[in-house]
Amino acid sequence: MNFGLNLIQEQKLIMTQEMQMSVKLLQMSAYELGQYVSKEMQENPVLEEKDLHNSKNNNNDAKDYKEIIKYLEKDDFKVKNYAVKAENEEVSPFYYIAQEKSLKDYLVEQIGELTENHEILEVCKYMVECIDAKGYLSVELPDICKELTISSEKAETALKILQSLDPEGIGARDLKECLKIQLYNLALDDDNIYKIIDEYLEVLAENKYNVIAKELKLTISEVQRYVDIIKNLEPKPSRGFFTGETVKFIVPDAYINKIQNQYFISMNEDVLPKLNINSLYKEIINNGKDEEAVEYVKEKINSAMFLIRSIEQRKNTVYRVLEDILVVQREYFDNGPQYLKPMTLKKIAINLEMHESTISRAIREKYVSVNNGKVIKIKDLFTNGIASVVGGEDISTINIKKAIKEMVDNEEQKKPLSDQIICNRLNIEGMNISRRTVAKYREDLQIKSSSKRKRF
Template sequence: MKMDFMLNLTQEQKLIMTQKMQLSIKLLQMSGIELQEYIDKELQENPVLEAKNNEENEESTIQDRIDYKELIKYFEFDNYGSQSLGNYDNDEVSPFTFISNPTSLEEYLEQQIIELNENDYLEILCKYIIENIDARGYLPMSIEEMAKEISADVKDLQKALTIIQGLEPDGIGARDLRECLKIQLEKKEMKNEKIFKMVENHLQNIADNKYQVIARDLKITPKEAQGYGDMIKTLEPKPSRGFYTGEKVKYISPDAYIKKINDDYVIVMNESITPKLSINNLYKEIINNENDKNAVDYVKNKMNGAMFLIKSVEQRKSTIYRVLEKIIEKQKDFLDNGMNYLKPMTLKEIADELEVHESTVSRAIRDKYVYIPRGTIRIKDFFTQGVTNVLEEDVSVVNIKNEIKLLIDKEDKKKPLSDQVICDELNKKDMNISRRTVAKYREEIGIKSSSKRKRL
């Protein structure tokens, strides 16, 4: 075997991402809430960094006081409030007057148990079961598992569970969906055994609209089966709905506002997302006056980090602003007239016009929201693919989906339109679309197939 050892000189191009570049990219793709959390963390760790919030002046304080008075008058006019319409001093009026703690499902159930006046031991067992009910309102543990965990008698726990399942909301404490629906039917004093058998054996067939199959099994007419199915669909599959279950509500804060002034749309960036960042003057003096080299080096390092963060935050804001400018140029009809006027627009199209990489636009719109005159929407929702019609014009996918929904809304429910018929109708309107694409878009907007939409 011949082995040669040779040195070769090659040239290749690589992109080495510095930590600063990585941070800049990271900040760009953060949502407003994520950015707030990141800045809060940096403020704690970097003593050089300083945050300044806008202070309210006397005039705005007076205005706020007037607004609260107007708010109270509005509430009392509609019988929402209980305070009199007398004089409101500074200390008398507070927005917190109108805030109450939400009643949790656990608290609601425990209050009902107290009112039943059961013996102490049974009440303890009931409260234990309530503590194990999940966010949906179901009991994920079996009686045997609970009995073993707390060394209780199975019969006593079963009695406690029966009490729980008799409480409101209907269906609470069920072990699965079937039991949940049966409890609700029993509370409605439903006596028909057929409907209980449907719940036990045919939930999937009800979902699939297979009433012929159900009818054969239960020896009833398909129309009767459909009637029972309609009744079952009115029941609540998630008993906890409407109650506070400890899950936090996520509030959306738009990164920008698009407002119409005369015939033009202007962009106003939401400055409240981040505080105004600056460098603490005290540390500037240290660099100029401190003789300790280590202290100066430390401050310089922290100052460089703070300066780059400030620059990156401003760059993030600038990139989002530029993307929104291009969106307004292309989607003015949508902003004026609504969803049906949304034009096909891709990330690449915007990226090319801004002379940036497509990934930059993708990061700039990730988890970002914008307020428009019709409400708050995701910036991502402006971007949609299109299909080319026979006239070589782009038609937005959103518009095609709206047409599909419109056709299905108007169909004869006894003879629902097949995907092929819908396809033919759309092509009559110069939309170049296949049956398979119709099926795909129909599923994306949550509409079932024709066989599952059929009414007897």
């Protein structure tokens, strides 16, 4: 054992705070970026939205802005190679979105129209607050009785009132009760269908109609008629209502328009406000009397400059990726989804001499609007391919899935196609695919196996 001092040379990539922020901004969706910029404008007094109506002020602001940068560079403050353009663009219009009525609001409105005992109706309103995202009552009745110090009879009465409201099945405590409430409303009094729901839901899901038929002494056709009724019921009463869950707004990052057989990409400039540096802070720096204030302003200007630069870099990266996608997927934009070509992150990364992770971040939660107004997710344009036996070109997995779905849609219901038969047909059409891959794609499409698709 000995002690020594050794000199080792090695290379490391250390992510600075600015680099981390740049990566974070790149992978934000347009809506998330808008929210982030709004938050930064509130926290950073140096940032302001440009006054695009006053071109004279714009020119003066640009001049002041350059002077600030010049001053900071003299003071060894590293903000370089960035200039502000005086732009005369129209301000994007404001969109006012009405508040969406929630499921709970809808239920409370119905309760307000009832004439039952006031205390019972208050219990109903309490139960409304206990309804989960599916529309089920998420709290046990004994717990409600204990919390409100009421009898079980009052709780049962309130629950019956709640379950009589629209939408049908609301306030059920589980799936079975939800389905039975809907059957009551249909005035179905056949004991067999209620017995199937109570005792054979799991068997029904496996399509084992013969088991149900044998145990209930019914024909398979009779069982199938009952099952058809059950499958038409709504297992999630809250469907179609706003339940307070987070809503993701889709805002396109760019527009792709075809003009005279040529496609043009234009970035969505209405996503963000036009950012500028507030010229009032120039006086604080030029004055220079309060060193603490000067340092504070420098720090805030540096943060603002980095944000503006990162947003511009994000826009350029997304534009370059879209430009290359347009070259690869020209036939898709011309003729539709059936012409989508296999395209991977690696392929675009090589073309643009970028890392795959950068491409992945650049397309994350990003959307584009094409000429007909259709908004598409950029990520959906990326798909792997399977080698074609005929022609030599790879076939997109999306097209293979489409072929599988068409086969299943057109199959004979009494004798559905097995995965092996689908595999054989696809191979005849030149798609080099295995039975296991067919099963995987079928599950991706949420298509049941042939045994579960069989009609009797």
